[in-house]
Amino acid sequence: MVKKDTGKAGKKDSQLILRLDKEERDEFIKLCKKMDTSAAREIRAFIRKFLKDNG
Template sequence: MSKKDAKKAGKKDSQLVLRLDKAERDAFVELCKDMDTSAAREIRGFIRRFMKENGGD
């Protein structure tokens, strides 16, 4: 598999829309910045751990 193919295979192609209180969202995003990570990365990590711990595929 070439680098280009590998990059395509790992590409994210779906979105999950959440409704949050603005203050809560802003505090979360700021905390992620302070921890040198992104909100999206942390949410993806949460989903993966949740799936693994709860028998998701």
């Protein structure tokens, strides 16, 4: 799904949908909250590092 660009810097414009076990998802979100971060932020960081290391 692509959203209209509103001109805001850093605006995200696409989504990545994935399926995983509910237990893993819940544990991941719980740990992110405990670490004062968000699941989305951590997944974006992983993707950026993966691209840097392998791209």
